[in-house]
């Protein structure tokens with residue numbers, strides 16, 4: 001994945017001004033304050049939005065221009081599964097991303113993923129009957145069935161209870177796919193391969209968690225100490 005001189009201004013307010021980033025690492029975390037540009041970075045990385053100037057390449061593919069390849073290459077998981085799930089049953093939801101495949105091939109993929117997660121009993125189950133954490137797992141399984149090269153996640157664990165959060169993180173840790181993970185949960189990314197710290201659309205920290213996370217924590221503590229208490 002490569003951001004080449006990316007300019008992007010949501011609603012005409014400049015955010016990225018010639019951003020250059022190359023990602024070759026298996027698990028990358030994206031951190032930064034509220035409004036730093038993490039979600040916009042992720043949307044550009046997934047080809048959900050196009051740069052105003054410059055380009056984002058994944059496997060040499062201009063991901064925003066080739067939507068068919070983008071869907072094959074990148075799977076996206078958002079914070080709230082209810083904003084992502086559109087079908088009433090587990091099978092239908094998982095089949096949606098596989099509609100380009102012949103039905104037997106799609107069914108085989110769905111069965112393989114359900115079995116891998118020990119969720120064979122979810123076949124035909126109503127999404128409404130699943131908890132929030134289970135819905136998040138459904139989103140992840142639907143993405144995995146599509147066999148993307150890269151999975152991008154925007155704060156997938158917020159709102160989950162501790163056990164569900166830990167389970168989801170274990171699943172993420174074991175994935176063979178490359179992962180780009182936005183989070184404010186610094187403990188979850190302590191053994192990632194790389195952490196990118198965004199601030200105001202710029203990369204201000206980039207490296208191993210052991211280097212970047214202490215700098216980030218120290219900076220945030222200073223910021224908090226400077227801020228007027230308003231609560």
Ligand SMILES: Nc1ncnc2c1ncn2[C@@H]1O[C@H](COP(=O)(O)OP(=O)(O)OP(=O)(O)O)[C@@H](O)[C@H]1O
Nearest residue numbers: 010011013015032033034035036037038039040041
């Ligand atoms: N649709 C939009 N229209 C206008 N401005 C936007 C839009 N989406 C995002 N922005 C602006 O872009 C900047 C980056 O937003 P972004 O959602 O990427 O931040 P973030 O780092 O993901 O923040 P958070 O941690 O709060 O989710 C913010 O200043 C935000 O106001």
